[in-house]
Amino acid sequence: MCGTCGCGGESPVPTAGGVDVELHARVMAHNDHAAEHNRAHFRAAGLTVINLMGSPGAGKTALLEATARARPGLRLAAVSGDLATDNDADRLAKAGIRSRSITTGTVCHLDAEMLHDALHHWSPGDAEVLVVENVGNLVCPAIFDLGQAANVVCLSVTEGDDKPLKYPVMFREADLVVITKADLLPYLPGASLEGLRASLAQVMPDPRCIVTSATGDEGTGEWLGWIDALRARTREGES
Amino acid sequence: MHEYSVACALLDQIEAAAHAHGVTAVKVVHLALGEQCGVEAGLLGGAFELARAGTVAADAELRIRPVPVRWVCPRCGGERPPGAPLVCPDDGAPARLEAGGEIILERLEMEV
Numbered sequence A: 001m002c003g004t005c006g007c008g009g010e011s012p013v014p015t016a017g018g019v020d021v022e023l024h025a026r027v028m029a030h031n032d033h034a035a036e037h038n039r040a041h042f043r044a045a046g047l048t049v050i051n052l053m054g055s056p057g058a059g060k061t062a063l064l065e066a067t068a069r070a071r072p073g074l075r076l077a078a079v080s081g082d083l084a085t086d087n088d089a090d091r092l093a094k095a096g097i098r099s100r101s102i103t104t105g106t107v108c109h110l111d112a113e114m115l116h117d118a119l120h121h122w123s124p125g126d127a128e129v130l131v132v133e134n135v136g137n138l139v140c141p142a143i144f145d146l147g148q149a150a151n152v153v154c155l156s157v158t159e160g161d162d163k164p165l166k167y168p169v170m171f172r173e174a175d176l177v178v179i180t181k182a183d184l185l186p187y188l189p190g191a192s193l194e195g196l197r198a199s200l201a202q203v204m205p206d207p208r209c210i211v212t213s214a215t216g217d218e219g220t221g222e223w224l225g226w227i228d229a230l231r232a233r234t235r236e237g238e239s
Numbered sequence B: 001m002h003e004y005s006v007a008c009a010l011l012d013q014i015e016a017a018a019h020a021h022g023v024t025a026v027k028v029v030h031l032a033l034g035e036q037c038g039v040e041a042g043l044l045g046g047a048f049e050l051a052r053a054g055t056v057a058a059d060a061e062l063r064i065r066p067v068p069v070r071w072v073c074p075r076c077g078g079e080r081p082p083g084a085p086l087v088c089p090d091d092g093a094p095a096r097l098e099a100g101g102e103i104i105l106e107r108l109e110m111e112v
Ligand SMILES: Nc1nc2c(ncn2[C@@H]2O[C@H](COP(=O)(O)OP(=O)(O)O)[C@@H](O)[C@H]2O)c(=O)[nH]1
Pocket: A054, A055, A056, A057, A058, A059, A060, A061, A062, A063, A136, A154, A180, A181, A182, A183, A184, A212, A213, A214, A215
């Protein structure tokens, strides 16, 4: 027997008037399968995809705007998941980022099929990096693989140092945490980078973070460096 | 509430298994749910009750087995205590989540 590995091994045992079946099937298998399909598309297109998550207002869109400002030559495209509006897509377009929105209605997360459908109707053009701005939410998007090369979580200093401990699944799945709004630290007596880092160390096995502020463009150089390294890693994976 | 999406994925798997074994009704669904799997057991139970209507699991009981979180150092095998940093203090290796992140349909009790 396989324990909880999710191997899907079956072994039906007849019972009085019925049958018992051991399945050991991973419930997220369908989405994970769709995510692998997306990954194959992205690999074929030479596209590095980042799943950008975080609370509403954490500064996800502002980070993308700052990215385009800091390196206009980066071929960047974005898909933004939004419950009701197109506001983010409009802001991104103004920043010169080719983008489209996926209006999710009442759904609080993007899943691999939603992204797949959107990308079969809209092309990111000649983009080399595609950022999926997920629905603003620290819970629901965490368990839906989209086929991305990396998960990035935006966490603003105003949210409180303990947020990683309250939403461990989201941060556990993060390859990088971008701490945003660092310019506001002087006004927040209860917040500190040390406190944030200590929280991240308890939930991230390999805690990596970059401190940014979209107002002064602090940290964007480091962020662009991280994107370049990710891009190099995905290219290696392609060959 | 993504628990509804998870309940629907679970029901798809239940329907497929029932179909494969030619059964008419599912009596009990055994689910292993990691305590850090990103899904709330209570909310999932509620979502399952809503989503199961009209399926082979319309009268099924959902039995959830909670699985505690276990982080283990892949190098020395040491278990990281709750609340401690996940990097091993002895050898600097990042811990691995051995248990507590899973959502697994373990077993179905069905009627022929
Ligand atoms: N002071 C300051 N405000 C920021 C920063 N980044 C974003 N904001 C503001 O925070 C609000 C939410 O940002 P937005 O990018 O829409 O967050 P999103 O919901 O995560 O996409 C906006 O009013 C931004 O101007 C920052 O680094 N410093």
